Amino acid sequence: MKFQxxxxxxxxCSEPSRPVFLLPEGAVDAHCHVFGPADIFPFAAERKYTPCxxxxxxxxxxxxxxxxxxxxxxxxxxxxxxxxxLVDACRSSGGRARGVASIRPDxxxxxxxxxxxxxxxxxxxxxxxxxxxxxxxxxxLDIAGRVAGLxxxxxxxxxxxDLPDLWDFFSGLPTIVVVDHMGRPDVTKNVDGEQxxxxxxxxxxxxxxxxxxxxxxxxxxSGPPAVAGEARPYRDVVPFAxxxxxxxxxxxxxxxxxxxxxxxxxxxDDGVLVDFIAQIAPTRALQRKLLxxxxxxxxxxx
Ligand code: 0GY
Numbered sequence: 599m600k601f602q603x604x605x606x607x608x609x610x611c612s613e614p615s616r617p618v619f620l621l622p623e624g625a626v627d628a629h630c631h632v633f634g635p636a637d638i639f640p641f642a643a644e645r646k647y648t649p650c651x652x653x654x655x656x657x658x659x660x661x662x663x664x665x666x667x668x669x670x671x672x673x674x675x676x677x678x679x680x681x682x683x684l685v686d687a688c689r690s691s692g693g694r695a696r697g698v699a700s701i702r703p704d705x706x707x708x709x710x711x712x713x714x715x716x717x718x719x720x721x722x723x724x725x726x727x728x729x730x731x732x733x734x735x736x737x738x739l740d741i742a743g744r745v746a747g748l749x750x751x752x753x754x755x756x757x758x759x760d761l762p763d764l765w766d767f768f769s770g771l772p773t774i775v776v777v778d779h780m781g782r783p784d785v786t787k788n789v790d791g792e793q794x795x796x797x798x799x800x801x802x803x804x805x806x807x808x809x810x811x812x813x814x815x816x817x818x819x820s821g822p823p824a825v826a827g828e829a830r831p832y833r834d835v836v837p838f839a840x841x842x843x844x845x846x847x848x849x850x851x852x853x854x855x856x857x858x859x860x861x862x863x864x865x866x867d868d869g870v871l872v873d874f875i876a877q878i879a880p881t882r883a884l885q886r887k888l889l890x891x892x893x894x895x896x897x898x899x900x
Contacts, residue, residue, distance in 0.1 A: 601636045604647045608865045610656075610857035614663065615869030619876045621665040622886050626893035629778070629812050629853025631674040632657055632687045639686070642678025646729055649676055652857035654687035660856055661694075664872050670851075670897055672753065673700040673722060674859060675729045681713065688717035696897040698722050698753050703737040714748055719897050720776070721745050725756040725764060728860075735767055746772040751808075751896065758783050758793055761800065774806050774896065776851065779813040780842055786819050789837040801846055808849040808896075811839040811888070814874055815858070815866040822864055830877065831870050839878035847887045851896070852879075 633652040634641070641648055661669055669691070673684050681699045688697045698720040699713055723738050724730045742752055751774035756764055758781050768775055781797045788794075801807050814832035815822065822831055830836070843850050852875060854868050879885045 601641055601648050603650055606862070607647075607649060608858070608861055609650045610652055611865050611867050614660070614867050617664060617869045617872035619873045621872065621875075622882070622890050624667045624894070625665065625889040626668045626670060626851075626897070627661060627664070627666045627854050627856075628670040628851040628893045628897075629672055629810050630657060630669055630856045631672055631859065632683050633674060633676060633857060633859075634683060639677070639680070639683035641676045642680055644678050644731070645676040647676055647860055649674075649857070649859055654683075654690055657687065657856065658691070658694075660854070660868060664854070664868060667694065668893075668898075669695040670698065670853065670893065671695055672698045672853075675700070675724060676859070681718070685713065685716045685718070691717070693717075700724075701741060703740055705741075710744065710748065714750075718750070720751045720753050722753040722755065725754065725760060729755075738767075739770070742771050742773060751776055753778060755779070756781060758797065761796055765800065768800075768807070769804060771806075774808060775804070776808045776810065776896075778810050779816060779855075780809050780811060780838060782817065783838050785817050785834045785838055789841055794838060794841075798841065798845065801842070801849065808851060808892075809842050809846070810851045810853060811842050811878055812851075812853045813855050814839065815861060815864070815871065816855070822866060822870065831874055833877075836877045840880070843879045843884055843888060847884055848892060850888050851893055852888050 632654050633649045635651040635653050671684050671687055679700045679702045684697045688695045697718040699718045700722050753776045755778040783794050814835040817835050818832040820834040854871055879888045
């Protein structure tokens with residue numbers, strides 16, 4: 599089947615700069631995706647966007663170029679609950695990729711078992727309205743109960759304005775809960791202001807809640823560096839991400855977000871994103887937790 603990319607779609611950067619920042623041994627890119635290739639793994643009918651292809655081979659080449667050891671591949675909404683591309687990537691990684699799937703409430707125990715065996719260790723609940731249709735909360739709770747039994751966790755993606763409404767639902771989840779991109783704060787607001795303080799309180803009051811401190815490119819209003827190598831790219835995101843890393847060092851993850859679906863104004867250079875890590879996790883000890891120890895505990899514990 600032939601697919602036409604969504605209007606204005608930006609393709610991922612094929613020649614990212616080589617990071618200056620030296621990743622610690624065993625570093626994990628804990629948020630990335632594969633798209634298709636669409637002629638092998640077609641996009642889902644219910645998708646809200648149609649991307650370019652971004653294959654497992656291309657993802658693994660990026661991993662090696664940037665200096666990561668392993669990946670956590672998150673099911674993208676353009677594939678709906680058809681996890682075949684994700685599973686294929688995990689299975690071909692030689693144990694170097696784990697997955698976070700999206701699943702239907704009527705999935706069988708056998709299918710769940712197969713996902714686990716392929717390397718899936720979590721499911722994603724998405725509340726971002728431009729990406730998915732609404733799923734009833736009781737269906738999500740059923741899924742949560744079933745995956746809790748497998749020792750999986752739940753990844754949640756939402757906009758910061760929706761946290762008050764989602765607070766009670768999230769509080770009732772029976773697993774570790776990993777929040778994508780710090781709950782998408784508005785970084786033009788004060789880091790000590792009401793909105794971000796609510797998110798910090800949410801993490802403080804729920805010891806099972808973790809956060810990805812990823813996607814400065816999505817959150818930034820100050821934008822990317824004019825040239826790769828500039829000292830302070832995405833500087834307006836730094837106080838937010840650093841606050842989370844320093845306050846909850848054992849509950850943070852980091853990922854490139856390659857191939858960066860739906861970015862509008864610029865396609866980030868993945869090498870620049872890696873260099874950004876030094877600004878938000880300023881010591882080797884924090885970097886090791888963020889990039890090695892925390893993802894290993896969540897995804898490679900047997
Ligand atoms: C991200 C962000 C986005 C998209 C998806 O699954 C997806 O389609 O996650 C987005 O558009 O903000 O984390 O990749």
